[in-house]
Amino acid sequence: MxxxxxxxxxxxxxxxxxxxxxxxxxxxxxxxxxxISALVFTAxxxxxxxxxxxxFRIKTIEIDRALSFIDKRHLxxxxxxxVFTVDLKRLEQDLRTQYPQxxxxxxxxxxxxxxxxxAKKRLAFAQASIQAGTVLIDDQGxxxxxxxxxxxxxxxxxxxxxxxxITPGVSLGGEDTLAALNIIKExxxxxxxxxxxxxxxxxxxxxxxxVFYLSNNLKIIVDKNDxxxxxxxxxxxxxxxxLTRENVKYIDLRFKEPxxxxx
Numbered sequence: 572m573x574x575x576x577x578x579x580x581x582x583x584x585x586x587x588x589x590x591x592x593x594x595x596x597x598x599x600x601x602x603x604x605x606x607i608s609a610l611v612f613t614a615x616x617x618x619x620x621x622x623x624x625x626x627f628r629i630k631t632i633e634i635d636r637a638l639s640f641i642d643k644r645h646l647x648x649x650x651x652x653x654v655f656t657v658d659l660k661r662l663e664q665d666l667r668t669q670y671p672q673x674x675x676x677x678x679x680x681x682x683x684x685x686x687x688x689x690a691k692k693r694l695a696f697a698q699a700s701i702q703a704g705t706v707l708i709d710d711q712g713x714x715x716x717x718x719x720x721x722x723x724x725x726x727x728x729x730x731x732x733x734x735x736x737i738t739p740g741v742s743l744g745g746e747d748t749l750a751a752l753n754i755i756k757e758x759x760x761x762x763x764x765x766x767x768x769x770x771x772x773x774x775x776x777x778x779x780x781x782v783f784y785l786s787n788n789l790k791i792i793v794d795k796n797d798x799x800x801x802x803x804x805x806x807x808x809x810x811x812x813x814l815t816r817e818n819v820k821y822i823d824l825r826f827k828e829p830x831x832x833x834x
Contacts, residue, residue: 627654630684637692641670646688654680671740672715697755699728699748702737712743712752723771726755726783730776747775750795754783757802780825790821804829 632646649657659678666688667673676690693709698721707715707722717737721727728751733743751773758770768786775781778795785791793801801824808822808829823830 623653627683628652629654629657629686632686633681633688635689638670638673638688638690640672640692641666645669646686649686654682654684654686657686668740671713674709674713695722695725697726697728697752698722699731699743699751701731701733701743704737706737706743708743708748708752710752710756712748714739714741714743726751726770727772728752729772729774746795747778750778750781750798751775753798754781754793754802757798758783758805761802761806789819792821792823792825794825 629649629652632643632649634641634643634646657680659680663676663678666676672693674691674693676688679687679689681687693711693713693715695707695715696710697708698719699706699708704718705721705727706717707719707725709715714737716739728748731743731748731751732745733748735741754773755770762769768789771784771786773781773783781793781795783791783793791805804824805822818833819831821832823832
């Protein structure tokens with residue numbers, strides 16, 4: 572009795588399937604599913620072939636000449652890997668972290684088997700005395716090195732406050748640092764007369780009473796406003812040889828007209 576019921580059930584199910592199969596819409600659905608499955612399978616196999624093919628394994632890593640300081644051993648681990656598996660954004664971030672001297676880095680995949688790394692190198696622009704130490708910074712205030720010996724060829728910035736951790740790659744970025752960097756840039760841009768002295772030190776402890784010194788020990792007083800105009804005025808005063816007198820102690824540029832202080 573039980574066997575007969577099972578047989579009837581199976582027979583009914585088989586009959587229902589064939590009845591459904593005879594419907595044209597159902598046949599189309601099955602065909603579409605089979606075609607999609609075949610395409611997915613083919614695509615997966617094609618990807619596997621590409622990822623495993625020796626033709627697409629990294630053989631050469633080309634580095635911009637500006638990045639000659641990079642230890643190539645840190646990049647050689649990429650050789651032999653599939654060019655498709657390299658995470659460019661992560662690699663860029665790793666290099667930025669490891670080498671704070673790098674600026675505007677770009678890593679490009681050159682198929683079939685090359686990686687090209689191009690970038691600009693941050694150049695030492697000034698020094699900043701901070702937390703009883705000296706840091707080397709670029710023209711944006713990014714720290715290049717910590718604990719560097721004082722370089723007399725670079726301007727020294729005093730009065731900088733920074734409450735975060737001091738480490739290469741971090742930007743000082745405060746208003747005092749940016750004001751000092753702006754003064755240095757404007758002075759150098761306006762020094763078109765090739766004067767025999769250069770800017771040696773900037774003290775930004777008081778942004779309303781900023782003091783900087785030239786290599787002839789001349790003291791210049793400015794504030795943080797309208798630095799470009801003040802540097803133009805200073806360049807004019809210096810070029811007119813008005814400082815030949817030994818009794819000139821400082822030049823105050825905080826007012827409409829420059830004030831020459833005497834010793």
